[in-house]
Amino acid sequence: MKILVTGASGQLGSTLKAMASTKQTEGLNFMFKSSSELDITDFEAVREEMLSSNYAYCINCAAYTNVDKAESEKNLAYQINVSGARTLALNCNESKTVLIHISTDFVFDGFLNTPYVEEDIARPIGFYGDTKYKGERAIINNLDEYFIIRTSWLYSEFGHNFMKTMLRLGNEKKELSVVYDQIGTPTYAHDLAEVLLHIIKAHSIDYGVYHYSNEGVASWYDFAKAIFDINKISIQLSPIRSEEYPTPAERPKFSVMDKDKIKKTFNLDIPYWKDSLEVALKAHAKIDI
């Protein structure tokens, strides 16, 4: 079975690439395309790629993910997250390829105080979230056979992410302040990638929108504290309010997602975020020597 992976050099793409040589992916024939090899905003290039190979699935790991910069690079963020998603949907439709697309908890405004379900109204408060939501709509309006997986606070040993930022700052600084009034759930990219492979191997036709993160709830402060505790990094860590850490983009105060739908549909047992963090930190230590 042939699978196209777009945005292959990013965090999730690299995670999938690392898994592609393991037993877990036997029988799956991946074609990994980085941004320079396949630009998802180039309609003709995507069309040619899809029509020339008989892909059963396309996993779209390509995205504009810089939340703060998206506020000033609106055109670029829109092109990648909205037009790119539409281009993939139209071409998947033509070539009968199932699209697995990744979206975000940042489609929600964060005003709820119970976990968001898939049917809750998306009302993004930042431009990144806005483009990700419009990207979801572009897929839903142009394709029937899709899985849109909304995930949150993705981290891993690969690419740029909060875990790696904290490890770097933990080495450089004696004191650090991290916001404690934004609540969500960290997600280890490896756990998410396993779910994507599970959906493919199950040949599922339960198309639609799903929420997936690790289990449990944390603030960014809790996440940072766990990273420092597990790695025994001694740093003076202080909890602060978002107002004390001004950023160009506002982030939702509460973006915990309810995972009942994905758990029931695919019979999943989801790891607790701190258990996965320990696994990720070990994996990071291995590649960092």
Ligand SMILES: NC(=O)C1=CN([C@@H]2O[C@H](COP(=O)(O)OP(=O)(O)OC[C@H]3O[C@@H](n4cnc5c(N)ncnc54)[C@H](OP(=O)(O)O)[C@@H]3O)[C@@H](O)[C@H]2O)C=CC1
């Ligand atoms: N990171 C996070 O915390 C979260 C991410 N998500 C979603 O998960 C998905 C994967 O995220 P993640 O792996 O962290 O993201 P990354 O930013 O690590 O990777 C995105 C990749 O997309 C590539 N890309 C950018 N523009 C294009 C283009 N026009 N054509 C092809 N490729 C392109 C980038 O290439 P280059 O570097 O060359 O520009 C990069 O390799 C995204 O959809 C994101 O929105 C959801 C929730 C949380």
Ligand SMILES: Cc1cn([C@H]2C[C@H](O)[C@@H](COP(=O)(O)OP(=O)(O)O[C@H]3O[C@@H](C)C(=O)[C@@H](O)[C@H]3O)O2)c(=O)[nH]c1=O
């Ligand atoms: C580095 C740092 C960040 N922060 C705050 C800023 C912000 O509110 C929060 C998270 O910081 P980051 O900017 O690293 O994370 P951010 O880019 O906002 O992460 C988001 O990325 C996108 C792609 C998503 O889809 C989301 O699910 C989410 O993972 O931590 C501190 O309080 N202190 C610090 O020293």
